[in-house]
Amino acid sequence: MIPGRDRPARPPGRHPIQGRVDRLRVVLPVAFVAIASTLGVAVDGLITDRAGVTIVGLATSITIAVTMGVRARDSIRMAERSSELLDSALAESERAQDELRLANEKLQRANASLRTLHIAVAQGFNLIDERTQGRLRGLVEEAGDDLAALVAETVDDEVGS
Numbered sequence: 001m002i003p004g005r006d007r008p009a010r011p012p013g014r015h016p017i018q019g020r021v022d023r024l025r026v027v028l029p030v031a032f033v034a035i036a037s038t039l040g041v042a043v044d045g046l047i048t049d050r051a052g053v054t055i056v057g058l059a060t061s062i063t064i065a066v067t068m069g070v071r072a073r074d075s076i077r078m079a080e081r082s083s084e085l086l087d088s089a090l091a092e093s094e095r096a097q098d099e100l101r102l103a104n105e106k107l108q109r110a111n112a113s114l115r116t117l118h119i120a121v122a123q124g125f126n127l128i129d130e131r132t133q134g135r136l137r138g139l140v141e142e143a144g145d146d147l148a149a150l151v152a153e154t155v156d157d158e159v160g161s
Contacts, residue, residue, distance in 0.1 A: 035064050 042057025044050075129136040 031064060031068050035061050038064065 038057045038060040040057070042054050042061060045053030045055075045057055125136070
């Protein structure tokens with residue numbers, strides 16, 4: 001994870017939209033029963049010739065239907081927004097993946113270059129050492145011993161100060 005760029009990880013579990021889907025499974029049949037019963041009241045008012053009951057039944061049915069339509073519109077908008085967010089997150093993830101792939105390729109090229117340089121230096125050192133009958137290796141070891149002594153002396157002087 002990249003601090004400041006990645007969203008916090010959520011523990012596995014129910015997704016927030018899952019709760020809405022579960023409620024919809026309960027609310028939808030209840031709403032249809034409510035519409036059916038209010039329409040039944042309106043029909044009963046028509047049959048019994050009671051205009052007030054008919055009007056109340058129809059008004060209630062219309063109110064429930066409009067409310068369901070508004071809720072459906074809100075749900076569709078929420079789903080569209082969620083889809084947009086997911087598309088944006090996917091695009092961002094793909095961009096990051098491309099950047100990582102390019103960085104990895106660059107590092108692989110640099111690593112290959114360094115390996116080539118390392119092999120060339122080692123082969124050159126061995127060739128020069130062969131041509132000098134091992135004197136180069138002796139000089140390097142002697143210089144290394146002198147350098148180690150100089151470093152030890154410098155460290156001792158700094159610690160003693």
